[in-house]
Amino acid sequence: MADNKSGIKSNLREYVSAILTAVALALVIRTGVVQAFYIPSGSMEDTLLVGDYLLANKFVYGAPVEIPFTTRHLFRLPALSEPQPGDIVIFRSPVEPGKDLIKRCVAVGGQEVEIVDKVLYVDGERMGDPPQAKYTDPRTYTGQMNPRDNFGPYVVPDDHFFMMGDNRDNSADSRYWRSVHRELIRGKAMSIYWSWASDNRGPYYTGPASLPAVVGTYLWRLPGRVRFGRLGNVIL
Numbered sequence: 001m002a003d004n005k006s007g008i009k010s011n012l013r014e015y016v017s018a019i020l021t022a023v024a025l026a027l028v029i030r031t032g033v034v035q036a037f038y039i040p041s042g043s044m045e046d047t048l049l050v051g052d053y054l055l056a057n058k059f060v061y062g063a064p065v066e067i068p069f070t071t072r073h074l075f076r077l078p079a080l081s082e083p084q085p086g087d088i089v090i091f092r093s094p095v096e097p098g099k100d101l102i103k104r105c106v107a108v109g110g111q112e113v114e115i116v117d118k119v120l121y122v123d124g125e126r127m128g129d130p131p132q133a134k135y136t137d138p139r140t141y142t143g144q145m146n147p148r149d150n151f152g153p154y155v156v157p158d159d160h161f162f163m164m165g166d167n168r169d170n171s172a173d174s175r176y177w178r179s180v181h182r183e184l185i186r187g188k189a190m191s192i193y194w195s196w197a198s199d200n201r202g203p204y205y206t207g208p209a210s211l212p213a214v215v216g217t218y219l220w221r222l223p224g225r226v227r228f229g230r231l232g233n234v235i236l
Contacts, residue, residue, distance in 0.1 A: 034058065035187060037090055037100065043165035043172070044102060046132040047088070047235070049227070053194040054235060056090045056187035082182075083108065083161050085122065086130075088189040088235055091163070095177050102189060103163035103173050104130060107156050114152035115175065118168065130166050131236075137169040147175045154178070161185070189235040195227040 039052040048054070062079030083089050083105045093099040107113045107122050114121045117140050121127065143150035148169065156162050160179035165171025174180065199221055203213050 045167040047166045058187040090186045092184040107162040109158040133166040195230040196225040
């Protein structure tokens with residue numbers, strides 16, 4: 001009987017140890033290597049869509065080693081590279097502490113950015129739009145009215161990066177709050193692991209009696225909402 005109890009305790013210790021090890025490894029990976037992010041807005045359309053879930057490489061830019069379940073970090077790991085023009089980067093908002101943003105880096109420290117009638121110039125050279133970038137507003141604002149369409153010239157400070165959304169007419173980015181400091185960089189977007197379209201057609205929950213219809217409709221529509229063609233896509 002004593003041997004059985006000893007064996008049960010030993011198995012329990014091994015089980016708890018395995019769980020704690022798995023949790024610790026998950027925290028290490030999330031903190032310094034890979035982290036999942038969700039796209040809540042259309043500022044990067046049509047490269048990234050609302051409802052995309054992506055993985056970001058935090059190690060490549062020197063991940064901030066964070067205190068678990070907080071936004072505070074202790075130090076940064078050595079970076080393998082710096083964000084380059086064309087990279088899609090996740091970073092902390094410079095104007096909303098604790099909020100993560102995702103945009104495309106278009107210029108780095110020392111480069112001059114200018115936008116003339118919606119056309120982006122870096123160091124005086126016209127830059128082509130990303131393959132899936134888009135413009136949805138035929139209006140063109142003067143720089144005095146709105147920096148969206150006419151901006152600069154502006155020289156990006158050292159250790160800073162100029163970020164813009166691919167949905168150029170619908171993105172709050174460096175045109176409004178200038179460049180992003182190196183310390184705010186969190187990772188580089190890698191791939192989409194899940195994606196589904198929103199569904200606001202109802203029915204909506206109005207009380208216990210409506211629950212079967214809401215749940216039934218949700219499950220019935222769920223397969224049609226999944227964007228299977230986007231799953232596993234590498235983000236460029």
